[in-house]
Amino acid sequence: MATLLHIDSAVFPEGSASRDLTATFVKSWLEQHPEGKVVYRDLAASPLPHLDITAASAGAGNALRAELAAELAEADAVLIGAPMYNFTIPSTLKAWLDQVIIVGHNAGPESTLASTPFTIVASRGGSYAPGTPREEFEFVQTYLQKVLTGMFGATDIDFIVPELTLAHSKPEMAELVPLAEASRAKAQEEATQKAKALAARLAA
Amino acid sequence: MATLLHIDSAVFPEGSASRDLTATFVKSWLEQHPEGKVVYRDLAASPLPHLDITAASAGAGNALRAELAAELAEADAVLIGAPMYNFTIPSTLKAWLDQVIIVGHNAGPESTLASTPFTIVASRGGSYAPGTPREEFEFVQTYLQKVLTGMFGATDIDFIVPELTLAHSKPEMAELVPLAEASRAKAQEEATQKAKALAARLAA
Numbered sequence: 001m002a003t004l005l006h007i008d009s010a011v012f013p014e015g016s017a018s019r020d021l022t023a024t025f026v027k028s029w030l031e032q033h034p035e036g037k038v039v040y041r042d043l044a045a046s047p048l049p050h051l052d053i054t055a056a057s058a059g060a061g062n063a064l065r066a067e068l069a070a071e072l073a074e075a076d077a078v079l080i081g082a083p084m085y086n087f088t089i090p091s092t093l094k095a096w097l098d099q100v101i102i103v104g105h106n107a108g109p110e111s112t113l114a115s116t117p118f119t120i121v122a123s124r125g126g127s128y129a130p131g132t133p134r135e136e137f138e139f140v141q142t143y144l145q146k147v148l149t150g151m152f153g154a155t156d157i158d159f160i161v162p163e164l165t166l167a168h169s170k171p172e173m174a175e176l177v178p179l180a181e182a183s184r185a186k187a188q189e190e191a192t193q194k195a196k197a198l199a200a201r202l203a204a
Numbered sequence: 205m206a207t208l209l210h211i212d213s214a215v216f217p218e219g220s221a222s223r224d225l226t227a228t229f230v231k232s233w234l235e236q237h238p239e240g241k242v243v244y245r246d247l248a249a250s251p252l253p254h255l256d257i258t259a260a261s262a263g264a265g266n267a268l269r270a271e272l273a274a275e276l277a278e279a280d281a282v283l284i285g286a287p288m289y290n291f292t293i294p295s296t297l298k299a300w301l302d303q304v305i306i307v308g309h310n311a312g313p314e315s316t317l318a319s320t321p322f323t324i325v326a327s328r329g330g331s332y333a334p335g336t337p338r339e340e341f342e343f344v345q346t347y348l349q350k351v352l353t354g355m356f357g358a359t360d361i362d363f364i365v366p367e368l369t370l371a372h373s374k375p376e377m378a379e380l381v382p383l384a385e386a387s388r389a390k391a392q393e394e395a396t397q398k399a400k401a402l403a404a405r406l407a408a
Contacts, residue, residue, distance in 0.1 A: 011260045047254045050296045051289070056215045085255070087351050088292070088343075091302050092254045095295035137350050139292075143343050147291050150341050 001035045002202035005075035009043040009093040010083045010123075017123035017165040017184070018081035024191040025079055025119065025160075032199035039071060043092035050091075051098040060105040068100040076202050077117045080144075084124035088139035097147060107151040114153035119194060120144055121187070122159050125166035127179075158194060162187035205239045206406035209279035213247040213297040214287045214327075221327035221369040221388065222285035228395040229283055229323065229364075236403035243275060247296035254295075255302040264309040272304040280406050281321045284348075288328035292343035301351060311355040318357040323398060324348055325391070326363050329370035331383075362398060366391035 006026055010016035030036055048064070049055075055062040060069060072078065082089050101107045120141075128138035141159055148154040167173040167180035210230055214220035234240055252268070253259075259266040264273060276282065286293050305311045324345075332342035345363055352358040371377040371384035 011255055011257055013257070044254075044256065047256070050248075050251045050299065051215055051294070052248065052251070053215055053217070086298075086301050086305050087354060088298070088347055090255070091295045091299035094290075094292070094298050095254070097290050098295050101290050137354050139343060139347050139350070143292055143347075146341050146343070150291060 001037060002033060002076040002199070003037045003039060003074055004029055005039050005041070005071060005078045007041045007043060007079065007093075007096065008081040009090045009096075010081055011044050011085075011090065013044070016081075016083065017162045017187075018083045018121045021121045021123070021160060021162060021187055021191045022079055022081040024188055025121070025195040028192040028195035029199045032196045033203045036199060036203070039075065041071070041096075043090070043096055047092050048095045048099055050095050055099065059102050065099050065102060068096065069102055069106050072100055072116075073106060073112065075116065077119070077198055080118065080120045082120050082122050082140055082144060084122065084128075084138075084140045087137045088143060101147075101151050103151075111151070111153045114155055116152070116154060117156040117158070117198060118144075118148055118154055119158045119160065119198070121162070121191070123162045123165055123187075125164070125170075126173075127163045129161075129163065160187050160190045160194065205241060206237060206280040206403070207241045207243060207278055208233055209243050209245070209275060209282045211245045211247060211283065211297075211300065212285040213294045213300075214285055215248050215289075215294065217248070220285075220287065221366045221391075222287045222325045225325045225327070225364060225366060225391055225395045226283055226285040228392055229325070229399040232396040232399035233403045236400045237407045240403060240407070243279065245275070245300075247294070247300055251296050252299045252303055254299050259303065263306050269303050269306060272300070273306055273310050276304055276320075277310060277316065279320065281323070281402055284322065284324045286324050286326050286344055286348060288326065288332075288342075288344045291341045292347060305351075305355050307355075315355070315357045318359055320356070320358060321360040321362070321402060322348075322352055322358055323362045323364065323402070325366070325395070327366045327369055327391075329368070329374075330377075331367045333365075333367065364391050364394045364398065 010018045122140045128134045163183045164180035167176040214222045326344045332338045367387045368380050368384035371380040
């Protein structure tokens, strides 16, 4: 029985592309692996406090940090909904990282998370793909890739990137609606297939 | 009389390179411009809540966001202490950005902050300078440059970058102490001179 740690961080509970896709992923994962366990953490509904002097000083001796680190250590796979706010991850997700990354405990050379698979749904209102004018404003994929490798030594990081999610609500983006719909359909298919493959791999 | 908005975000109140340098900057600024006003916001001592659905929906109609936006709009210059935590800004500083950036109010084409000077003290434990092995892990300068230009249209962004601040406390970095001390001295001199120049410019 494998455990999936599912983290959402989109502010809005409804109409969120990242939440829709992580839900699709979880559904597909459980269909493939019905005995699988899912641990859910909603960083918008239950935000974590910012790292403060007490928690920073205590490291793994802090109850909340120890709980978050244990939850991560017990996960066979991690799924993160990471919408782009102001070109990078929400403060709620940064707070999770600042609390859960404990150098000398689970981060740094001692990391036991190097082989943990991370799947990240990196939704964004526009497009920041290579070759687009906003390419250099992309600090979700670029950042999460580096922090997970640099801190945990993670080697198995996969992204699902639904883009142009604001096309439906912004009149100036109306002509991009077909591209947004194609991106969403592709992301839904990827979420379904990647979850299925991951569940099969973990259950094996 | 010019107003300087001074923001600190380092978790530790003592022994913080970014706090030491923003303090040097403020002292030099006030020496040059004794009638100057300094508005201080300590994001570690008084952390802001994460952006939630209520604040996100209300935009400038939310009391806290309106207060933060007014504070920023009234500043003739902004000084930000931005230590690197896990390769990017602390969650407290991201929370400030997520609350204060209000598209259609102070961000986007309507921004009135394009000419506001931003000085950022981007301290870091190691070195992430161009040519170093960790160059690609730098998400403080790269990110803040993009978010301030992309959201506020800021054109006057200056960085002071004390690096290797962990050299004194980490035995494996002992040989880097001279470089750390040189970096600190350079940053102190820059903070003094940049503040003086800025105060002279604003008072003119």
